[in-house]
Amino acid sequence: MESEKYDIVIIGAGPIGLACGIEAQKAGFSYVIIEKGCLVNSIFNYPQNMTFFSTSDKLEIGDVPFISHQPKPNRQEALEYYRRVCSSWKLNVRLYEKVSDVQPESTGHKIITDKASYRATSLILALGFYDRPYLLNIPGESLLKVKHYYDEPHPYFGQHIVVVGAANSAVDAALETWRKGAFVTMVIRENEIRPSVKYWSRPDIINRIADGSIKAYFNSALTNITQNDVEIQTLDGAITLKNDFVLAMTGYQPPFEFMEAMGISFNDDEYRTPMYDVDTMQSNVPNLYLAGVVCGGLKTNKWFIENSRVHAELIIGHLKSKK
Numbered sequence: 391m392e393s394e395k396y397d398i399v400i401i402g403a404g405p406i407g408l409a410c411g412i413e414a415q416k417a418g419f420s421y422v423i424i425e426k427g428c429l430v431n432s433i434f435n436y437p438q439n440m441t442f443f444s445t446s447d448k449l450e451i452g453d454v455p456f457i458s459h460q461p462k463p464n465r466q467e468a469l470e471y472y473r474r475v476c477s478s479w480k481l482n483v484r485l486y487e488k489v490s491d492v493q494p495e496s497t498g499h500k501i502i503t504d505k506a507s508y509r510a511t512s513l514i515l516a517l518g519f520y521d522r523p524y525l526l527n528i529p530g531e532s533l534l535k536v537k538h539y540y541d542e543p544h545p546y547f548g549q550h551i552v553v554v555g556a557a558n559s560a561v562d563a564a565l566e567t568w569r570k571g572a573f574v575t576m577v578i579r580e581n582e583i584r585p586s587v588k589y590w591s592r593p594d595i596i597n598r599i600a601d602g603s604i605k606a607y608f609n610s611a612l613t614n615i616t617q618n619d620v621e622i623q624t625l626d627g628a629i630t631l632k633n634d635f636v637l638a639m640t641g642y643q644p645p646f647e648f649m650e651a652m653g654i655s656f657n658d659d660e661y662r663t664p665m666y667d668v669d670t671m672q673s674n675v676p677n678l679y680l681a682g683v684v685c686g687g688l689k690t691n692k693w694f695i696e697n698s699r700v701h702a703e704l705i706i707g708h709l710k711s712k713k
């Protein structure tokens with residue numbers, strides 16, 4: 391089958407991939423956005439009751455107003471908003487189509503998916519980082535009771551759960567499941583709840599730990615998981631706790647191998663930051679651009695929707711200047 395040809399192929403229909411599509415459309419480029427899951431797949435997989443830390447205006451793209459009932463929108467409102475953006479701009483999006491390979495060509499890039507192939511002069515990677523959780527790498531991690539994504543509290547009612555981590559996702563999961571009747575123990579590598587936790591959640595979790603509602607082991611690590619128990623290495627030695635579920639809220643990382651295979655280089659820093667020109671977002675590979683949270687490498691809290699939606703204008707501005 392012959393490849394479809396475009397000026398620009400965008401991989402990823404998250405908020406920033408969509409913003410790139412809008413800018414491409416405004417500038418008169420032919421483009422397609424290819425997404426392996428549903429529209430804004432990462433946000434779809436966030437906890438059902440999550441509330442964004444940004445106000446809704448900061449999440450807007452393509453001049454489409456984002457009206458939410460509270461100053462900070464929730465997941466449901468964000469899903470509705472980005473659906474509205476996609477349909478009002480009539481974006482050219484292919485959903486449930488995974489890009490498996492990208493090959494360099496004299497005229498640009500060949501993009502191969504599980505359904506088709508495409509040729510494009512320029513390629514934008516808006517891949518996000520929400521598909522690859524950091525693993526604990528301990529025995530028992532493959533048991534079904536171990537989750538790397540937290541969805542909603544109901545399944546954990548009356549259950550003994552361990553939440554691993556001390557950042558926003560761990561704190562939200564611990565508080566929400568405890569409020570819905572779970573027995574919650576947090577296992578935390580550091581000696582405190584991360585200072586970066588949302589300003590309204592941090593005092594809440596600190597007080598729940600202080601009053602003993604939620605048990606927390608600081609400077610500690612989970613070392614073994616079995617069907618009925620977990621083992622924790624604490625400052626006072628190893629302990630075993632009765633356990634029904636483990637919520638490993640240990641963060642996520644970008645698809646480094648996929649990017650490496652395209653020839654993208656990484657800085658020799660602790661975050662493996664991909665190389666790109668900050669003014670144009672072009673990577674070390676000509677006509678291959680990076681957009682959104684993927685630009686931060688392992689520093690996954692560096693970029694978010696609010697501060698990376700501008701990447702779309704930078705990239706398309708650069709492409710326009712080359713026309």
Ligand SMILES: Cc1cc2nc3c(=O)[nH]c(=O)nc-3n(C[C@H](O)[C@H](O)[C@H](O)COP(=O)(O)OP(=O)(O)OC[C@H]3O[C@@H](n4cnc5c(N)ncnc54)[C@H](O)[C@@H]3O)c2cc1C
Pocket residue numbers: 401402403404405406407424425426427429430431432433436437440441442443444487488489490516517518519520521559681682683684693694695696697
């Ligand atoms: C709980 C939580 C709360 C947050 N709150 C806020 C907030 O209040 N404000 C804010 O600004 N940001 C917030 N963020 C961060 C924000 O959601 C992300 O920054 C945003 O989703 C990044 O957009 P993106 O388009 O760069 O990446 P993503 O939204 O992750 O999109 C990347 C897309 O690429 C797709 N993809 C990946 N690989 C392939 C492939 N090979 N083929 C096809 N498709 C592929 C993925 O399926 C995904 O849909 C929050 C994040 C979390 C986890």
